[in-house]
Amino acid sequence: MAKVQVNNVVVLDNPSPFYNPFQFEITFECIEDLSEDLEWKIIYVGSAESEEYDQVLDSVLVGPVPAGRHMFVFQADAPNPGLIPDADAVGVTVVLITCTYRGQEFIRVGVTVVLITCTYRGQEFIRVGYYVNNEYTETELRENPPVKPDFSKLQRNILASNPRVTRFHINWEDNTEKLEDAESSNPNLQSLLSTDALPSASKGWSTSENSLNVMLESHMDCM
Numbered sequence: 001m002a003k004v005q006v007n008n009v010v011v012l013d014n015p016s017p018f019y020n021p022f023q024f025e026i027t028f029e030c031i032e033d034l035s036e037d038l039e040w041k042i043i044y045v046g047s048a049e050s051e052e053y054d055q056v057l058d059s060v061l062v063g064p065v066p067a068g069r070h071m072f073v074f075q076a077d078a079p080n081p082g083l084i085p086d087a088d089a090v091g092v093t094v095v096l097i098t099c100t101y102r103g104q105e106f107i108r109v110g111v112t113v114v115l116i117t118c119t120y121r122g123q124e125f126i127r128v129g130y131y132v133n134n135e136y137t138e139t140e141l142r143e144n145p146p147v148k149p150d151f152s153k154l155q156r157n158i159l160a161s162n163p164r165v166t167r168f169h170i171n172w173e174d175n176t177e178k179l180e181d182a183e184s185s186n187p188n189l190q191s192l193l194s195t196d197a198l199p200s201a202s203k204g205w206s207t208s209e210n211s212l213n214v215m216l217e218s219h220m221d222c223m
Contacts, residue, residue, distance in 0.1 A: 002125065003172050004038065004065075005029045006165075009097065009116070009128055012073070015157035018134060019078045022057060024097060024116055027071045036121050037063035038099055043115035044079040044132075045094040053088070055079045074116065081151045089149035093132050095158065100124035101170060114158065123170040131159040 005028060012023035022042055040060050046053030058076035074097075081089070095114000103122010116128045134154045136142045141153055 011160040018154040037061040039119040041117040097128035
């Protein structure tokens, strides 16, 4: 049984200019204390043709995590436009959010695009993905786009209502039991995430560089 349940993901500052940071408000719940860190990542898929264009925009360690519900804002800088093929700069791409524990991915929420992942002990157990549409706001540029993309004129629109969530079965304890295959992706986030109200922000999470200590019903900004 999974020890971590992602209850809600809210896309903030959307739509926004291409160079604005990505911001996701994430609410998750632990059914018991976790002795080791959860590792969260935001991944930008630069091209559907090859993973070599994927960019990890940021990663952060959260833990140790006590049982209960927690909320934080995960913020990451925009992708490096120099690493995005010109042919893929305008149009639909993907952002993924993943989470891993002990190096095993156990849930994935996403679509082509931007990914948020979370891992525990090196195991990725959840991945959340969103379609991202980059387009020019000026009519002239939309009708006659420049050969070399002008990222300063692009607007980013994350399709927040249509995320894809993928969960993975991982070993939460120190055992060698055989894991089941990963669950299939589901394009409807609401079918996998509960609709419970978000907790109110309170005392904050203490931070030390890229490692975070969690407090119950807490709130922090990951930048």
